[in-house]
Amino acid sequence: MTNSHNPRQSSDILDFRASALADDDNWHERDPDFVAFDGDQLEREERAAMRRVAGLSTELEDVTEVEYRQLRLERVVLAGVWCEGSVEDAENSLRELAALAETAGSTVLAGVLQRRLRPDPATYLGSGKAEELRDIVADEGADTVVCDSELAPSQRRALEDVVKVKVIDRTALILDIFAQHAKSREGKAQVELAQLQYLLPRLRGWGESMSRQAGGRVAGGEGIGSRGPGETKIELDRRRINTKIAKLRREIRGMKKTRDTKRSARHANKVPAVAIAGYTNAGKSSLLNRLTGAGVLVENALFATLDPTVRRAQTQDGRDYTLADTVGFVRSLPTQLVEAFRSTLEEVADSDLLLHVVDGSHPDPEGQISAVRAVLADVEATDVPEIIVVNKADAADPEVLDRLRRHEKGAVIVSARTGAGLDELRDIIDAALPKPHIPMTxxxxxxxxxxxxxxxxxxxVLAEEHTPDGTRLEVKVSEDQVEPLREFELADVTG
Incomplete structure (x- = not known):
């Protein structure tokens, strides 16, 4: 296929800065060199190009050298491969990666995207573009590259060899954030399990020390006279990790029994359960606080809530129910985390109602909904009745809210910050929760x-009257309450 326009030079493309979505969505309509994407027919220049993504830098400005040294954290450059979807989707994903990096405590210096049919199996970006990334890293003074995909161990090693700084992938970044935010014993054990599962296939030998064999007592630290046939260092590490994984799984199973006991007690008392789930930073904890006054940590950060919080609430007609805040989800949530947090996510699967909270101010709320539903399918929670709760209405585009109303039947628009729409949400919860329906006197x-x-x-209780023989009540009860109340039932009621 031939092009009707002059091809851009690679250096020009590296200098080209795509405008932030929030500021300018139509850069391609004004760019005379723009060629519309049509299926998988990639233009030669796009295949060869890496584009800088604007608006990602979080580096502090106007500080003295002393202040700079005191405040300096890891300095990262983001790298992504755009294989499908629109440029807006690709930039949104990289902006989310920037938010994840900030949450982990890093300073984002730059972000680059390369257009490819698929990531390079050797170096993720391709050898030529990996060298260009090395130059960007050097120019920016970065010490870490964060890739917007999960890298194979060989890809990470090969890219590190080229860019000469530490390379981590999206999965490792999310695991690091979870490790920082886990507070409870169960949460810490779940995160450690996920980290070890991620690390196990990525053990890497460093020189001869990893290939030396350790036999007999040398594994315990003894030296001369104790050497002999046995495990290599990497085999020893692998065995230790497997042992630790087995221990953590036993501990989590024990904690799950405690959680199951509490859940069974709530079920025995027939207290309906409502779970709040949704994308990270969608405002789930703020909503919980609004509905129950729980006082849960609210922070404008990704994954601020890892340990589930269960609070008691009441419908407007006085019926008790529980409201559980759960860990937030994200695109490409690591499978290790889904597995490790399975016992926690069962709070959602065992609930009577799911409040699926969506950030209405996000550039791609439909993408959030799809990502959350994918995780819910993994934990077999798709049968739970779902109410889409579009939060942050005060900051959202009205056209986006209208679009979500049309696409998601029964969606309710709220703002946990201002309180708008919460009365409507309470009415919907009241109507959706199971009610006693069997009349008895x-x-x-x-x-x-x-x-x-x-x-x-x-x-x-529909009516209550005090008589000489006791309290006479007209009630509606649930099925499980009928038999225990039979001895008090008035079989022949005349008035």
């Missing part, structure tokens, strides 16, 4: 006040 002796109290808590 009861006469409860005065010495069984515990029964009357339980009925006011777990049933719907």
């Amino acid at each position: 009861l006469l409860v002796p005065y010495d069984r006040g515990d029964i009357v109290n339980r009925l006011h808590t777990d049933a719907e």
